[in-house]
Amino acid sequence: MKMTGNTILVTGGTSGIGRALAEAFHTRGNRVIITGRRQSLLDEITAGRPGLFGMSLDVTDQASLSRLTADIRAHFPDLNMLIANAGISRAEDMTADGWDASDAEAIIETNILGILRVTAALLPTLKGQTNTTIIATSSNLAFVPRADFPAYCASKAFLHSWLQSLRHQLRNVPVEVLELAPPYVQTQLTGVRQATDPRATPVDVYVSEVMHLLEQEEHPRGEVLVERDRARRWAERDGLYEATFAAMNPT
Numbered sequence: 001m002k003m004t005g006n007t008i009l010v011t012g013g014t015s016g017i018g019r020a021l022a023e024a025f026h027t028r029g030n031r032v033i034i035t036g037r038r039q040s041l042l043d044e045i046t047a048g049r050p051g052l053f054g055m056s057l058d059v060t061d062q063a064s065l066s067r068l069t070a071d072i073r074a075h076f077p078d079l080n081m082l083i084a085n086a087g088i089s090r091a092e093d094m095t096a097d098g099w100d101a102s103d104a105e106a107i108i109e110t111n112i113l114g115i116l117r118v119t120a121a122l123l124p125t126l127k128g129q130t131n132t133t134i135i136a137t138s139s140n141l142a143f144v145p146r147a148d149f150p151a152y153c154a155s156k157a158f159l160h161s162w163l164q165s166l167r168h169q170l171r172n173v174p175v176e177v178l179e180l181a182p183p184y185v186q187t188q189l190t191g192v193r194q195a196t197d198p199r200a201t202p203v204d205v206y207v208s209e210v211m212h213l214l215e216q217e218e219h220p221r222g223e224v225l226v227e228r229d230r231a232r233r234w235a236e237r238d239g240l241y242e243a244t245f246a247a248m249n250p251t
């Protein structure tokens with residue numbers, strides 16, 4: 001993929017992995033539009049940085065998505081790259097009295113339908129360009145789940161499958177479709193403790209490895225897998241699925 005001179009929209013660009021990716025692409029000479037619900041962060045991140053723009057977007061709200069799509073067509077008709085990264089994560093205890101599917105519904109709305117809706121809304125603009133790329137963020141929990149995050153892991157497994165079909169269907173358009181499947185990274189995805197958890201990879205370390213892999217075009221099958229992703233990605237192929245699942249889900 002082209003690493004400079006792109007016009008890129010990043011969902012979930014107000015924090016964590018999305019923000020770091022947006023800043024890394026901006027530094028490399030791309031126009032970058034970050035999106036998210038927190039207007040104060042959009043303003044703070046883009047202040048005094050020409051070429052970095054903020055646009056409000058709630059991926060679960062069709063009216064918000066329609067507004068964004070119209071603004072992109074009007075102001076950024078050369079958009080040629082989408083990083084569909086917005087996501088949420090919640091633990092769920094399905095043994096608890098009163099457990100209901102509300103957390104799962106929120107996860108499906110954001111992590112699955114949010115990505116599908118944003119892709120559908122922006123695809124007509126993206127398809128009109130040359131050098132078009134769609135990157136979506138799944139997780140290495142797509143390959144082996146953590147049982148305390150059931151709907152979250154399943155949402156990422158959905159994306160892993162769906163992206164293969166999208167890649168195949170768009171192969172002759174052409175649109176390159178890449179999947180980021182991050183390991184455990186220091187962001188606030190599950191709360192403030194994750195951002196300093198020493199077991200998690202620092203976000204700048206993760207994103208610099210991703211940028212290196214993109215620059216080298218080291219993404220077989222369209223999967224951008226950092227070193228730490230690979231054991232889980234290949235656990236089943238390597239006959240280590242049950243041992244990996246057991247290590248991640250102690251009884």
Ligand SMILES: NC(=O)c1ccc[n+]([C@@H]2O[C@H](COP(=O)([O-])OP(=O)(O)OC[C@H]3O[C@@H](n4cnc5c(N)ncnc54)[C@H](OP(=O)(O)O)[C@@H]3O)[C@@H](O)[C@H]2O)c1
Nearest residue numbers: 012014015016017036037038058059086087139184185187
């Ligand atoms: N950190 C990890 O360990 C890890 C591992 C594997 C995969 N991932 C994936 O990486 C992606 C980014 O997560 P992160 O770790 O960087 O966490 P994060 O810092 O919490 O970022 C999540 C981003 O998603 C946005 N977002 C959430 N709900 C949204 C909605 N309804 N509409 C629009 N934007 C929304 C948030 O922006 P606003 O709040 O401003 O809307 C925020 O910018 C997620 O898809 C996550 O599942 C993370």
